[in-house]
Amino acid sequence: MAEADNYEDTVKGKKEVDFAQFEDTKSGLLGRIQHALHVNPALVPLIILVFAIALFGLLLGQRFFSAGTLTLILQQVQIVGVLAAAQTLIILTAGIDLSVGAIAVLSSVIMGQMTFRYGVPAEISILIGFAFGAGIGAVSGFLVSRIKIPPFIVTLGIWQVVLAANYLFANNQTIRSSDLRAEAPALLFLGNRVEIGGANFTFGVILMILIFIALGYALRSTAWGRHVYAVGDDPEAAQLAGVNVKRTLMSVYMLTGLICAVAGWVMIGRFSSVSPSASTGVIGNIQSITAVVIGGLSLFGGRGSIYGALFGAMIVGVFELGLRMAGADPQWTFMLIGMLIIGAVGLDQWIRKVSA
């Protein structure tokens, strides 16, 4: 016992001892780049984003490189952006969420139908929509953390369930813009815009950026955020270190559901209508995963910056709008994005070697 108790001797005796250190053993330019990328995971997507904007600026001139068009890109990516923020949380825990788009569409339909079918004031309807989103997230979180079903399977199921519930509940009715404007302007709140010069910032875009800033802060500077990274990196080690893994997972899935519901509200603002057949329900999951992966987040969890996901979404937006304005066949966009995904993951594998 006495011998086992001397672990504090070094500190007490103030002896100079070399503790274990992470030393950068790789040298040369390539090694340093590899290290820089490892430390700043959002750097690659940011560079690609700047290059993409420059490229289309060169190709299309003023039409593209104007405040109006550049902020139009933000408007076009606001839904995928918010979904990507939600997806990031799940992917950081080494999970994947296939249901994000479906939750967004169902939430938007709930917000709309609560007001138009049941006469609930729009402000309350929005809160009900949020509650539904968080509730669906709680179901996923429970199944993942307590029943130990893999996230892929859980959200594959939830995706179908939510989408079907959405069609059944909505009765395939689209709520039109004229009705929304007349009876429930609160639902359209995020469609309002501030104009600065030629730049157009909708409230939805501003909300998206605020969500990223808030999550960026929470993930980097709060205990909860570090727990999320720890759980994604190695749940067993996190558990041993005293992190409540189940509760952390639960909170992540609920927060994700809530953010998806916010995305539903953003959708109403952007399209000025509520439609159960919005394609976000079907392809929103793939779009958000694409943004996250291009943004340099590791699908193995525990690594990457949430800002990467924002840049990833914007890269896709720049390519989509740029190629469209250039009059290219839309299939080229999908081909390019496919190559970007593979390139991004390849790069991720290379960067991972820095720590190996």
Added chain:
Amino acid sequence: MKKLLIGTALAAITTAGSAMADDHTSACLITKTDTNPFFVKMREGATATAEKLGIKLNSYAGQIDGDNESQVAAIETCIANGASGILLTPSDSAAIVPSVEAAREAGLLVIALDTPLDPIDAANATFATDNFLAGELIGAWAAASLGEDAANAKIAMLDLAISQPTVGVLRDQGFLTGFGIDTVDVSQWGDETDERIICNEVTSGNEEGGRLAMENCLAVDPEINVVYTINEPAAAGAYEALAAIGREDDVLIVSVDGGCPGIKNVADGVIGATSQQYPLLMASLGIEAIAQFAADGTLPQNTEGKNFLDTGVSLVTDKPAEGVESISVAEGTDLCWG
């Protein structure tokens, strides 16, 4: 590093910026998807006419049918690109309206092709098939072909979707009107009380759905002898279901569309008669209207007595019935699409 990149990009852009300005009239074609032959033909018609008139045409499409988001993004692109006009087949005819309004406010001419917007006057004009008339023609043909037996016909109605999209309702109710059956409320199908209607089933407008729907109907009454189908793929599926029980030769199948595979099925006797529509004409007339609008601001006019411009419909069959005007399969083949 970042500053350097942005600086380089800015420098490069300012030098290249003004060189790109061009004074061509440009137009946009936005379809539901770019894989359905109907829209492929539409694109061909638009491209050919645009080339002839010296208009720059950009084409966009949704990723899947019902993809409103991509169409909204496409309209925004057309506005940003300074196009003169947009030809649009809306995926969600109500949800797209705010974007169309924005385009019109920005001074663009918006023409709905094939599918009217909801409300129809949200677009400057609509160039479309008269789907009610298309249904009426096949209904009248079926009734005339049956002669006296029409009074005891057993009819299967193979519709599009449970949400009752306008196009499906118009064709269905047109068929019943042409056949001489009371449609009760003409704005929806399925509310009819006539006992000759055995079933209303939905097909999603494809072979698989057509076969399943026909099987369901035959389970209700195996003696069905008239089959209305929303389009030719659904008709082909219905034919397979009938062939499976050996009844393919004593049932009249009628349809709407006029695609080349469908016309071939008329020639082969799978489909008795079909109403042919003309997507290529819709698109080429649309491009001409945009050219006219860009030149002197003239707006397209509707067909007299209708709230859209009717691009025409013809009944295609090799067994013409008395009192119903039709064209032969050979003529239909010359005009078919897809």
